[in-house]
Structures are given as structure tokens and as C-alpha cells.
Amino acid sequence: MSAVTTNPFISLHADDNIAVAARHVPAGTTLEIAGNGLTTNDAIDLGHKVAVIAIAKGQPVKKFGQTIGFASRDIPAGTWVHTHNVVIGELELDYACASDIPPDPAPITGRAFMGYRRPDGRAATRNYVGIISTVNCSASTSKYAAAQFDHELLEQYENIDGIIPLVHKAGCAMQYGGDDHYQLNRVLSGFAKHPNIGAYVIVGLGCETGPGSFLAEKTGLVQLQVPGQQPEELPLILNIQDVGGVRKTVQRTVEVLKELLPEANKVRREPIPVSELILGCECGGSDGNSGVTANPALGIASDLLIANGGTSILAETPEICGGEHTLTRRAATKEVGEKLIERVRWWEEYTAKFGVEINNNPSPGNKKGGLTTIYEKSLGAIAKGGGTALKAVYQYAEPVTEKGFVFMDSPGYDPASVTGMVAGGANVVVFTTGRGSCFGCKPVPSIKVATNTPMYERMVDDMDINAGKVLDGSTVEDVGAEIFEMIVATASGEQTKSEAQGIGDEEFCPWSIGPVL
Amino acid sequence: MSAVTTNPFISLHADDNIAVAARHVPAGTTLEIAGNGLTTNDAIDLGHKVAVIAIAKGQPVKKFGQTIGFASRDIPAGTWVHTHNVVIGELELDYACASDIPPDPAPITGRAFMGYRRPDGRAATRNYVGIISTVNCSASTSKYAAAQFDHELLEQYENIDGIIPLVHKAGCAMQYGGDDHYQLNRVLSGFAKHPNIGAYVIVGLGCETGPGSFLAEKTGLVQLQVPGQQPEELPLILNIQDVGGVRKTVQRTVEVLKELLPEANKVRREPIPVSELILGCECGGSDGNSGVTANPALGIASDLLIANGGTSILAETPEICGGEHTLTRRAATKEVGEKLIERVRWWEEYTAKFGVEINNNPSPGNKKGGLTTIYEKSLGAIAKGGGTALKAVYQYAEPVTEKGFVFMDSPGYDPASVTGMVAGGANVVVFTTGRGSCFGCKPVPSIKVATNTPMYERMVDDMDINAGKVLDGSTVEDVGAEIFEMIVATASGEQTKSEAQGIGDEEFCPWSIGPVL
Ligand SMILES: [Ca+2]
Ligand SMILES: [Ca+2]
Ligand SMILES: [Ca+2]
Ligand SMILES: [Ca+2]
Ligand SMILES: [Ca+2]
Structure with missing residues (x-):
């Protein structure tokens, strides 16, 4: 019987009938797991499983509270549980959809976090302003615009966590309207509409396969409304080819963001x-x-x-x-x-x-x-x-x-x-x-x-x-x-x-x- | 006969028997192309072709000095050349590899540019220092290290054009040793060895599918030698997991680059x-x-x-x-x-x-x-x-x-x-x-x-x-x-x-x- 200072077995879930060795445990080690005394019948190596209660032949072996296989023979408590006494059994047979639905956990109520409540009801944990680049060809422009807002300028807006240029390597040379196009659209619109994005502008090149206009139309993106300004005064989409090149587009993007920042800053955690x-x-x-x-x-x-x-x-x-x-x-x-x-x-x-x-x-x-x-x-x-x-x-x-x-x-x-x-x-x-x-x-x-x-x-x-x-x-x-x-x-x-x-x-x-x- | 101020046809190559209309040219327009008088027999629309000399049935139609098809009937000079009088003909039949090898152009000698000659003989047009990121997981670290060198610091090295963090979205979750892995390896080593990169360091995470060690071994990457330093004093590869996180890796990368910059700066155009x-x-x-x-x-x-x-x-x-x-x-x-x-x-x-x-x-x-x-x-x-x-x-x-x-x-x-x-x-x-x-x-x-x-x-x-x-x-x-x-x-x-x-x-x-x- 070896002396044990701390329990060398890890119990992963209350429903489990096995525990996992955190280090090598010799045979004949006596210890207590969840109030039950246990003596190991075999040596159990690091990462291997021990039966914490007897598992009868045909019964499920439970780890993470889930069935990982079935006992192929009776497994006494304290026994090493592995391929020699576990089979996949009926798990292999079919998907058995919805055959083993766990009951919903007992509800816990009243717990809150301090977040931002958006006007449309969504809950945010951060408050960023986004520059959404439709294509790699507008990535540099998007980065340059964000870089114009140094730490000092952003300090004026204490509730804004930063300006993120959402740039990537894709956006063109894909099938127009194909799976990849729609998948990119879902990502870009998902970020634009994310509660943690308080305001955004879309920066494109103009001739890309996945243009800003398609993105905005298919996913319903709109510019943040700024009181006292007509919506069309602040464009939602800036295309480099329309604006006249990188330098002018950076300048225009910065102008638009400067209008959006005070609005985006008007949030308080609640x-x-x-x-x-x-x-x-x-x-x-x-x-x-x-x-x-x-x-x-x-x-x-x-x-x-x-x-x-x-x-x-x-x-x-x-x-x-x-x-x-x-x-x-x-x-x-x-x-x-x-x-x-x-x-x-x-x-x-x-x-x-x-x-x-x-x-x-x-x-x-x-x-x-x-x-x-x-x-x-x-x-x-x-x-x-x-x-x-x-x-x-x-x-x-x-x-x-x-x-x-x-x-x-x-x-x-x-x-x-x-x-x-x-x-x-x-x-x-x-x-x-x-x-x-x-x-x-x-x-x-x-x-x-x-x-x-x-x-x-x-x-x-x-x-x-x-x-x-x-x-x-x-x-x-x-x-x-x-x-x-x-x-x-x-x-x-x-x-x-x-x-x-x-x-x-x-x-x-x-x-x-x-x-x- | 319309009056023509400038020649409305563009000759693309000296061997061509057609020219391309730069604007709509009415039938009956008389003009001169390459010293030959020409009157259009048809109206030729913008972007369409006119025969500048007679093309006999079966003869190749030449644009860009290349055969684009064959005359399906005799085409007199001044005639519109399009689908009604051109067929693909034998081009369609087979690839005819090496059947029409152009003679080498008459050599022009003695022309030089002012470039950088690398010690191993390669010719460079720029002189950058590279931070090569093996995987997206080391992209931020690579960017942070480059950002430590602001304009002022780099001004000390007047022959260095800048420090480029070569970061990307790939490097893991690919088949180890598969086509995509080798392709990425070719790109990263191609940039590392590019004559325009005077010195480089590789920054990885450590557990990626395409680690720096594999890249360096397979493609023979080595650290720039700095006189007075043992090669092992300046590591070629910095893995975030070995160095102990982002902050320490940025710091170490900056230290290594500071040793490399004076060496990389020792170039002169010739x-x-x-x-x-x-x-x-x-x-x-x-x-x-x-x-x-x-x-x-x-x-x-x-x-x-x-x-x-x-x-x-x-x-x-x-x-x-x-x-x-x-x-x-x-x-x-x-x-x-x-x-x-x-x-x-x-x-x-x-x-x-x-x-x-x-x-x-x-x-x-x-x-x-x-x-x-x-x-x-x-x-x-x-x-x-x-x-x-x-x-x-x-x-x-x-x-x-x-x-x-x-x-x-x-x-x-x-x-x-x-x-x-x-x-x-x-x-x-x-x-x-x-x-x-x-x-x-x-x-x-x-x-x-x-x-x-x-x-x-x-x-x-x-x-x-x-x-x-x-x-x-x-x-x-x-x-x-x-x-x-x-x-x-x-x-x-x-x-x-x-x-x-x-x-x-x-x-x-x-x-x-x-x-x-
Ligand atoms: Ca802030
Ligand atoms: Ca191209
Ligand atoms: Ca410089
Ligand atoms: Ca993962
Ligand atoms: Ca994994």
C-alpha cells in the first residue's frame, strides 16, 4: 500500500463511473474518491482510467458525464478501464438522433453582467468601431485609416475600445454568388452587425467579386444614424476606385469615422x-x-x-x-x-x-x-x-x-x-x-x-x-x-x-x- | 470620306495584319497605317479589328504578333475582321508543343541598373529586413516587433527600406507534408531568400503544422552572420511557446533585429x-x-x-x-x-x-x-x-x-x-x-x-x-x-x-x- 498525499485521480463529472490518473498510481494504492474508499487492483498510468465504482458487464462507461463505451466484462471498483474491458458496443450502430436527451439543468436566475445595451436590444461586452474591408485590395487602405486614430485621439472617446480594421486575404477570385462568396458575406455582415461593433464603415476597391454593395444589400447593412445628419451624408460604403485612390479614401474614411465616433461613444455599461x-x-x-x-x-x-x-x-x-x-x-x-x-x-x-x-x-x-x-x-x-x-x-x-x-x-x-x-x-x-x-x-x-x-x-x-x-x-x-x-x-x-x-x-x-x- | 485627325486604329505589334479601333470608325474612312494608305470597307466599332493588309483565305490573323485564328475567306485590307470571316482552324486541333518557336530577339547589351549585389551574387532592387511569420498564431507578434522600429529608429539605417512583417492567415490546420504545406514553405523560403531581403528572422508559435524548424531544414534557411558573434547567439527561429509568450518574443525579436540592422545596412547600389x-x-x-x-x-x-x-x-x-x-x-x-x-x-x-x-x-x-x-x-x-x-x-x-x-x-x-x-x-x-x-x-x-x-x-x-x-x-x-x-x-x-x-x-x-x- 503506497502512501498518497493528494488524490492522484481526477473526477471529470459527477455522473462518471471512472476517474483519470493525474500521475502513475501503483496497484494496491488506497485512497478516497468522492467519499468512497478505493483500492487500485492494477497499476494505472498517467491519463488512464480507473473504475470508481463497480461497472457491470454491458453497462456504459461514463467520462465527461457521457458514454464512451460499454464494459465487456464486469469491472470491479479500483480496476484499470481500457480496451481490454471496454467495447464501443451499440454506439457504433447508428446516430440514434435525440435518443438520449439530457434534462435541462436546474435554472439559475438573477445573475447579471455589466454590458452595453444596443438600441435594438442586443447585448454587447465591448464597444469597438469597425472598418470592414471587402477584399484584400482595400486592406492597406483600411489599416491606414485606422492608424490615423492614435491613442491620444481615441482617449477623447473613453467608451470606445478601439477602431478595428477587419482586413483579410479574400474577397475576389471566387465564384460570384457561390458558397465561398456567401460564407464571406456571412462573416463580414456578422461582424458589422455584432453587438460589440458600435459603428462601422465598409471599405472596398470597387471591381472585386464580392463588392460592398452586394454585401450591404444581401445582409441589410446600414450606416449608423447621426442626429442632425442626413443618412446619405455619411456613406456606408467607400470604394477606392470611386473615391480616387488610396490617399483620398483614407482621408474620406477618417472623416466619416470622426462623425461616427461621438455617437459610438454614447454608451454606458448597465x-x-x-x-x-x-x-x-x-x-x-x-x-x-x-x-x-x-x-x-x-x-x-x-x-x-x-x-x-x-x-x-x-x-x-x-x-x-x-x-x-x-x-x-x-x-x-x-x-x-x-x-x-x-x-x-x-x-x-x-x-x-x-x-x-x-x-x-x-x-x-x-x-x-x-x-x-x-x-x-x-x-x-x-x-x-x-x-x-x-x-x-x-x-x-x-x-x-x-x-x-x-x-x-x-x-x-x-x-x-x-x-x-x-x-x-x-x-x-x-x-x-x-x-x-x-x-x-x-x-x-x-x-x-x-x-x-x-x-x-x-x-x-x-x-x-x-x-x-x-x-x-x-x-x-x-x-x-x-x-x-x-x-x-x-x-x-x-x-x-x-x-x-x-x-x-x-x-x-x-x-x-x-x-x- | 470622313475627316480623321489622329489615326483611330491601334497597331499592337509590328507582325500584326490587323489593327484595333480606338473609337467607332465609319465605313469609307481613309487613313494611313504604318505608311500604308487604307480605306475602311465597313464600319469598325471601338475594340474591333480591321485588316491593315489583305489576308488570304486560310492565312493566320495576327494580333499581339500571335495567331488568333485563320481567315475563313479572303479579307481585303480595310475590312472588319471578326467571327464572320475568322475561324479557329487548326489551333483547335492540338497543342503542337514547340511547333512555332519565335527566334530570340536581337540582343541588346550594356544596359545596367543601379542595384545591390548580394555576397552570393544575387541582384537586389531594394533592401528590406523581414520578419517571417510561420503561422497566423505568430502574426500579431511579428507585427508588434516590426512596429517597435519607428521611422526615427530606421532613419539611422539609410540603406534599409523598412522592416516587413510577412504575416498571413495560414500555417496550421493543413496536411503535414502535403501540397499546401510545401507550397507555403516555398513562399516563405522564397521571401526569406529573396535578394531584396537583406536579413530575416522567423517567428513561429511552436505547435503549428508548419513549424519554423521544418521550413528552415527543408529549404536551407540560415541566420545572417554578424561579425564578432557566434551564429547561435542570434537565433534564426523564435517560437513564442519556447520564449514564453508574446511580450517576451517581441522583445527578443527586437533584440535580434537590432543586431542584424547594422549588417543589413552595409550595402551600396552599384x-x-x-x-x-x-x-x-x-x-x-x-x-x-x-x-x-x-x-x-x-x-x-x-x-x-x-x-x-x-x-x-x-x-x-x-x-x-x-x-x-x-x-x-x-x-x-x-x-x-x-x-x-x-x-x-x-x-x-x-x-x-x-x-x-x-x-x-x-x-x-x-x-x-x-x-x-x-x-x-x-x-x-x-x-x-x-x-x-x-x-x-x-x-x-x-x-x-x-x-x-x-x-x-x-x-x-x-x-x-x-x-x-x-x-x-x-x-x-x-x-x-x-x-x-x-x-x-x-x-x-x-x-x-x-x-x-x-x-x-x-x-x-x-x-x-x-x-x-x-x-x-x-x-x-x-x-x-x-x-x-x-x-x-x-x-x-x-x-x-x-x-x-x-x-x-x-x-x-x-x-x-x-x-x-
Ligand atoms: Ca478608449
Ligand atoms: Ca490578376
Ligand atoms: Ca531607410
Ligand atoms: Ca481549434
Ligand atoms: Ca486540434
Whole structure:
């Protein structure tokens, strides 16, 4: 019997019948998990699972509160749980849409954050002014216009967080009216209409495939009204070719912005129910700890936000491919589940065109690290979204209108994925990282959660929360609650580490599905 | 007989048997073209062609010095030449690789520009310092480091044109070692090794699919040696995750650059043969005049540069698709022609995956505007490369090593196309535009040629040359010579309009073929 100072096992969810070893645990170790005494029957390696109660043959093995497989024999408490005693079983058979809908969490009421209430009712967490570049050909002009407003000039407008030039590499050489064009339109209009953008102007070249006029007409963009001015006095769209070149367009854009700034500055923070927060959940630079510390902790925060009536978006379709059954089963309706399947099929076909296969099957290395089934692996990413029912599935950058847990189709690529969620209306983002990503996403704050303590300490300028403490004895629930509290504080105006450094201009990255012509 | 003040027809090339109407010319107009008296037998509309000498049935119709079709009946001088008397004929039959190789132009010797000679012999036209960002996740860090060097600090280094952060939206979520990864590697290493980059540092995140270590190893990148310092004292690659976050990496990058700047500043312009210029030819925002004024004038300049022993790159594969026969016939060898066909096939297959067809067949509008055959339409773009033999075909961003007229596979999209040519070694770019593109491409100067006078005058802050004067009586040869002289002057250090405005950071746009995962 080895002496144990702190519990070496991590319990990820109250419903789980397994726990994960935070370090190597020898056979015969006695300890207490959730008030139950336990002695290990086998040695359990770091990242591997132990049965915390007896699991009868055929019963589900639960991790993250979700079924990752079924016991292939009786598994006594204290036993190592892995491929030798777990099978995928009926999970493999079909998507079973809406077959296992979790009950809605007990509602929590009365919690508010200090936000900006827009005239049309939307809730904002920041107040930026945007310069929306339709095409790469107007990117320099957009940047130059923003650069005219130095720190001093902006100080006059204490309620404005900054001017963001939303520039990118796309906007032309695509099929006019094709999928890629409409997808870019959704991103650009999503940012223009984002509650965190108090005013905006569109800067284009003029001859691009995706002109400002098409964008504005198809998505209903209009110029912010300024009292005492006719709407046509302040143009919504400035095309370089009409205005007469870069220099004149910069000058004109600056003039328009100078009219808009005093209006955009007229906002005050006020209490707004937490139910109006839309959380974007992302992971990037993942490591072996992601699925054990930061992601399940973010899942707890998601569940708390949803209990408060809010919304949490999971994205990154390639990360869940192969494990989508775990989501379709908890879909609120068959239609929601089928919409997810349709997106997964799209990805399978899309990547097949390039001869690329999306396959999340646990590799030999994954299995050595303790991952038993494809569902368990996918759940490491899915865990960010918590355990409530899946209420809706959205296309990339589509406006998110449902409350609760929702899914948005996106690539796993961090800047592209978060750009889609922000375009969809996310007004706060939590980003978990094991290797250390320094991500920001103006106009929305991005809270960064480290999965391990060494990285947190090495990159403390960039990391907001250390979920690595779960490996040292903190509970996932405690870190989840800490993330939730930081979501509320951040939404209320507290700066994240990435905001303090100004990060988030370069990371605007509309996802293009191609082809570039 | 109408009175004519200036010749209303434009002769595009000395070998042509047609000329193009610069305005509507009534039937019965008498005038002189190249010393020959001519009376029009038909009314010739703006953009349409007149036979300047009799063309016998079966004889080639020549525009831009190239065959665009064959007379389907005898065409007397003064007659309108269009679909009613021209057929594609044998051009349609096969690629006829290397069947019609133009003789090399009479060599012109002794012409030099004032450039920088690098220690390894390469010829530079500018002297920048580069911060090469491997992935979007290090873009902000790269920009912050460059921003630490304000105007004043750089003034100490009078021979340095600036510090360019080469940032982009890619670098991760791609197949490791796949086509897209290698293509990005070619772009990043092409810029690092570009003669116009005097020194560089690579900034990465650390966990990206395309890490700096892979880039440096596969392409042989090394740090600039600084006398008195051991190579390892100045790291080539700075990874944010190793250095400990954004703030520390910015600080370290600035320290390294401060060591490199005095070395990079030790250059002096000296005479270098014009044969060492590599010209990138691009058109963007084209209009009906592009194929009549700016493009053929650039073709003349290309031919002049090639007569001087230099290199001219044509790119933008989708713009020539369907008209590639006009290039395969003038390929210097069968192999060169076949390499071009292989690239065209790639595009046909690539776009077919997306259900997109690349089809340059003249539309009814094109035909109304005077374009008779698909070859004539493609030649409007191909005209930029002049009329000499096609010496080589390159993949996107591949190093250009052949002298003479060469082709590089690229999309038509301006920033992506020029990024590929610059990565391949282009040290001067000429960009023709009808609608008015304000393109710049650091570290290489971009000369912008307007196709028409109204746009030139409206956008005079951005346009370097007005080829629209061809419509008012100047010859294509004169404008071609003017472009050539500006190429030499620009290569020698004279600033272009876009350089004066600092344009060319945002336009760095590595072409990604996808998929983004
Ligand atoms: Ca402010
Ligand atoms: Ca991932
Ligand atoms: Ca991600
Ligand atoms: Ca200087
Ligand atoms: Ca182009």
C-alpha cells in the first residue's frame, strides 16, 4: 500500500463511473474518491482510467458525464478501464438522433453582467468601431485609416475600445454568388452587425467579386444614424476606385469615422442578464491534458452559463468527426441531430476531394496515453461544450439565435473557427490550450485557459486561468466555476491578457472553402 | 470620306495584319497605317479589328504578333475582321508543343541598373529586413516587433527600406507534408531568400503544422552572420511557446533585429546588368482596354527586357485556360509545353472538384466588344509576356532560374499571384489595371500601368504610367519603351506610387489550395 498525499485521480463529472490518473498510481494504492474508499487492483498510468465504482458487464462507461463505451466484462471498483474491458458496443450502430436527451439543468436566475445595451436590444461586452474591408485590395487602405486614430485621439472617446480594421486575404477570385462568396458575406455582415461593433464603415476597391454593395444589400447593412445628419451624408460604403485612390479614401474614411465616433461613444455599461451571453468555446494547441483539465472545466462553465439561460457554442467539426454520435444522441430533436450529420458528411466529402481523410480513431499513441475509444477521444474536444442537450446546429458564421448548447460548423483552425463564432454573435470566447496559443479575437474578449501549470507559468503574460491545478488536486468543478466567474467579469469589462496586449486584429480569419481562382 | 485627325486604329505589334479601333470608325474612312494608305470597307466599332493588309483565305490573323485564328475567306485590307470571316482552324486541333518557336530577339547589351549585389551574387532592387511569420498564431507578434522600429529608429539605417512583417492567415490546420504545406514553405523560403531581403528572422508559435524548424531544414534557411558573434547567439527561429509568450518574443525579436540592422545596412547600389532583372507581370481589375493598351505595352517592355538578357514571368493560369495553345506552340521545347499543359489540367481538375468551370470562351459581351476567338481573349492577358519563346514553366513560388520569357502557375487573384512570382525571385513587378488596383508587394516595387486616361487621372496618386494615351494616338511601342525605362529606374531605387504610400504589407498572400482543416 503506497502512501498518497493528494488524490492522484481526477473526477471529470459527477455522473462518471471512472476517474483519470493525474500521475502513475501503483496497484494496491488506497485512497478516497468522492467519499468512497478505493483500492487500485492494477497499476494505472498517467491519463488512464480507473473504475470508481463497480461497472457491470454491458453497462456504459461514463467520462465527461457521457458514454464512451460499454464494459465487456464486469469491472470491479479500483480496476484499470481500457480496451481490454471496454467495447464501443451499440454506439457504433447508428446516430440514434435525440435518443438520449439530457434534462435541462436546474435554472439559475438573477445573475447579471455589466454590458452595453444596443438600441435594438442586443447585448454587447465591448464597444469597438469597425472598418470592414471587402477584399484584400482595400486592406492597406483600411489599416491606414485606422492608424490615423492614435491613442491620444481615441482617449477623447473613453467608451470606445478601439477602431478595428477587419482586413483579410479574400474577397475576389471566387465564384460570384457561390458558397465561398456567401460564407464571406456571412462573416463580414456578422461582424458589422455584432453587438460589440458600435459603428462601422465598409471599405472596398470597387471591381472585386464580392463588392460592398452586394454585401450591404444581401445582409441589410446600414450606416449608423447621426442626429442632425442626413443618412446619405455619411456613406456606408467607400470604394477606392470611386473615391480616387488610396490617399483620398483614407482621408474620406477618417472623416466619416470622426462623425461616427461621438455617437459610438454614447454608451454606458448597465446590468444585463447573463442569459444574454453567447460563449464561443475553442481549443487550440491541445495536449494530453486538454481533455482532462481545461476542456472539462470549460464544459462545467458552459453548463453553468446554460443553467443561467445563456448560450454556449461548440465548433471545430473535424475535431468531432467520427465521434459525432455522442452529440447526435443528445440532440434536442431529430432534425438537430440530422443537421449535424449533414455537416459531418460535408466534411467527409470535402476532404475526400483533396485525398485527405478525417479520422479521429485513437492512434497507438492515443491508446498508450489512455484514450480507449474514438468517442472518448472526440469527447476530449466536445467536453468544452458541457453536457446539456444540443439545441441547434449552425452553418459557419450563421447568426446564433437559440439558447443553450449549440454547434457551429467550422474548421478546427483556431482563427477561422473563432471568426465564425464571433460572426455568429459570440460576445465572449474561452480558448483552452496546452501548448500555449496567444489568441485574441477583436471585437470580443478571449479568455485563455492553460491545461497545465508549467505552460501557464512560462506564458503567464498570455494565460488568464491555470486549469493545470486540476492535476495538483483542485477539482474540475472549482476550475469550471472560476472560468464562469471570469466570463462574467470579462463580459463586464475586465481586460483579458490578450486584450491588454492588443491582440486580435491579425486573427480575423474568414474561412474560405475555395477555390481561389 | 470622313475627316480623321489622329489615326483611330491601334497597331499592337509590328507582325500584326490587323489593327484595333480606338473609337467607332465609319465605313469609307481613309487613313494611313504604318505608311500604308487604307480605306475602311465597313464600319469598325471601338475594340474591333480591321485588316491593315489583305489576308488570304486560310492565312493566320495576327494580333499581339500571335495567331488568333485563320481567315475563313479572303479579307481585303480595310475590312472588319471578326467571327464572320475568322475561324479557329487548326489551333483547335492540338497543342503542337514547340511547333512555332519565335527566334530570340536581337540582343541588346550594356544596359545596367543601379542595384545591390548580394555576397552570393544575387541582384537586389531594394533592401528590406523581414520578419517571417510561420503561422497566423505568430502574426500579431511579428507585427508588434516590426512596429517597435519607428521611422526615427530606421532613419539611422539609410540603406534599409523598412522592416516587413510577412504575416498571413495560414500555417496550421493543413496536411503535414502535403501540397499546401510545401507550397507555403516555398513562399516563405522564397521571401526569406529573396535578394531584396537583406536579413530575416522567423517567428513561429511552436505547435503549428508548419513549424519554423521544418521550413528552415527543408529549404536551407540560415541566420545572417554578424561579425564578432557566434551564429547561435542570434537565433534564426523564435517560437513564442519556447520564449514564453508574446511580450517576451517581441522583445527578443527586437533584440535580434537590432543586431542584424547594422549588417543589413552595409550595402551600396552599384551598376548591375539589366539581364539580372526578373520582371513579374500581373493584371488586375482589367477592362476592355487592358488587351489593347497596357497589356501589349507591357509585352513590348517584356520583349525589351528579354532582348537585354533579362527574365519576364507571366502567371495567372486561369486567365489563359482554353488559350494555352498560344503558349505551347511558342514553347522552346516540347517538355516546356507539356509542363504547361499539365498545369492547365491540374486547374481543370481542381476547379471541377468544386463544380466550377474555367472557361475563357468569349461571351456574347466579349464578342460585341470585338473579341473573336478564345485565343484572342486569352492573348489579351498573355500579351503582358510579349512574344518571345516560352523558356520554362514553374510551379507556384518555385525559384525562377531560366532567362527569357517564363510562366509560373498561379491563380489570377492579384495578391496570391504576385506573392508567388516574388517568392520565385521577381525583383520588379509591373501591374496593369483598367478599373484601378492599388497594389504593392513589399519587398519588391510594383509599377502600376493604367489602361485608360480617365482612371489614370482619377487615381493619379496610385498610377505610375498612363497606357491610356495609346487610345489618343501614342503607339504601343512608345508606351512599352516608357514602361521599360521605368522598370530600370525603379530597379535603381526610384520609388513607385505604391511604395511612396507604404503599400505592400497586407498584400502578402500565400496561395492556399486547401483544405483548411
Ligand atoms: Ca478608449
Ligand atoms: Ca486540434
Ligand atoms: Ca481549434
Ligand atoms: Ca531607410
Ligand atoms: Ca490578376
